[in-house]
Amino acid sequence: MKAKVHVTLKRGVLDPQGKAIAHALHTLGFNGVEDVRAGKFIEVELKSTDEASARKELDAMCTKLLANTVIEDYSIELVA
């Protein structure tokens, strides 16, 4: 089973990279851009075939290492 993990800075935590990207997009003429948040995308290949246990394990991975929950949120998407 494959998992797609997205890690982003929490709302309310300033994201200077996102701000810089938004600024560059404006410079390129993409004036419809209101806000940009930059984050990380991590793919994890798992032995498990059980969705519930995989989700539980990924949750632990995120809180222990993949995300710093002081400043970041994470989301987990399982792909069969």
Place this chain on the structure above:
Amino acid sequence: MKAAVIVFPGSNRERDAVAALEAASGTKPHLVWHRDTELPKVDLILVPGGFSYGDYLRSGAMAAHSPIMREVKARADQGVRVLGICNGFQIITEAGLLPGALMRNAALKFVCRTVHLRVENTDSAFTAKYRKGQIVRYPVAHGDGNYWTDTETVKRLDGEGHVAFRYVDGDGKDDPLWNPNGSVGNIAGIFNATRTVLGLMPHPEDAVESLHGNTDGKPMFEGLVEALS
């Protein structure tokens, strides 16, 4: 005073730390590899600067889970002094020894220069040889020094005297323009609740010899030797 300096793959300030500690204490510190699981009996553990694990994922995130860190945390719980400098600050914060987190510098640039700091609390082995409010100059060299924690925690850190150093201008006044990384409240270094753990982004170990340009970092090491010998 006996000290241990922890070495991770990618550490690069361990020699500076060893030189500063040896000059102050007259005793050569132990260099301890991150894969080790035991620490010698020491009075101080120094987690040095550098780029452990190439700053992969987040600065300090991997190193915080190195085998030796379990022992560092156990010693910290017993009251052994722990000093985390630069990447060391990031590592011990990721390891949960200090509150908050260190993020990318607000201006997205690596900063390498000398900064002015105000000593906010002298009630610790690290800062006892300074005067409260004293302005000192240490160099900084980092890309992820932007200390962040929520407003409540900042208030608590301030109220309980856990802010050790703040970035200030040359006259010692608070001025965000002199903050090199955008850290909340211009915070440069913080203590844990018992003030036995200090984490800071600037490098006191690189301001201990006249060749460094100034020796403002020396009192930190002298204070530690005096308190822990």
